[in-house]
Amino acid sequence: MNRDIIKELADCLADSSAVVIGAGAGLSASAGMSYAGRRFEENFPDFIARYHFSDMYSGGFYPFPSLEEHWAYWSRYIWINRYQDAPKPVYRDLLQLVKDKDYFVLTTNVDHCFQRAGFDKSRLFYTQGDYGLWQCARPCHNRTYDNAETVRRMVEEQKNLRIPSELVPRCPVCGGPMAMNLRCDSTFVQDAGWYRANERCRAFLQRHRGRHILFWELGVGGNTPGIIKYPFWQMTAENPKATYACINKIRAAAPPELAGRGISIEGDIGAVLALIAEEGAYDTGRTADLPHPHPTG
Structure with missing residues (x-):
């Protein structure tokens, strides 16, 4: 991982008018929430x-x-x-990066790590339950x-x-x-809170439509790509001012249609967040050193 791609994402985060975080199991895994x-x-x-x-x-x-x-x-x-x-402060580190931005979180995780780390409850949509x-x-x-x-x-x-x-x-x-x-079968209950969060997410996206927005995917795999990954690709493609960024331990990529507006980083999410914070806050010029960089565009 070189300094340029870290700086590119740090600059994009700083310049964006809003950030939509799309979080999957890989984010919690980086925070130490191991199931084995x-x-x-x-x-x-x-x-x-x-x-x-x-x-x-x-x-x-x-x-x-x-x-x-x-x-x-x-x-x-x-x-x-x-x-x-969570055993590691990855969620708190993420909050420090976005707390002064207009942000919203869409997640398939059901462990409540966002709220325990201090994220605003009104900016969270747990799509798959709790x-x-x-x-x-x-x-x-x-x-x-x-x-x-x-x-x-x-x-x-x-x-x-x-x-x-x-x-x-x-x-x-x-x-x-x-x-x-x-959400494991057709018996999943979408209660009143679920619908309120869904509406807040919809309103957030509508309010920032056509603006400089960062769609930031963290730890999303291929089990349910229709919830975060594919919509993020589509919304970025439809908005020429938008940027899509993906950080995952493996298989981080952006489609070729987003060339020039896609950033992909393979590596531990917590380590990448620390480097983004360092680059964005201090610009020390130190070289980032993470395996398997895959910048797109």
């Missing part, structure tokens, strides 16, 4: 011993024999991924419910891979089981 390895092993040793799970994510799909065991697993999952701070919310599993109605207090009790009171039966969450309307408010 030591973090998984330290928090789920008993489940690993019994079921031989290889990582946190795959364990979440296991058909546990009872709701008590299901929520024993999921309460720990929720607690460390939603209510504990680990901190439950919904009726059926669902019989379109409301979601905060789970913080019950999850805390589940974690504290579970024994032998089970929570007390009285803590199993039940729908207050139909009495059936509750589920996570995560």
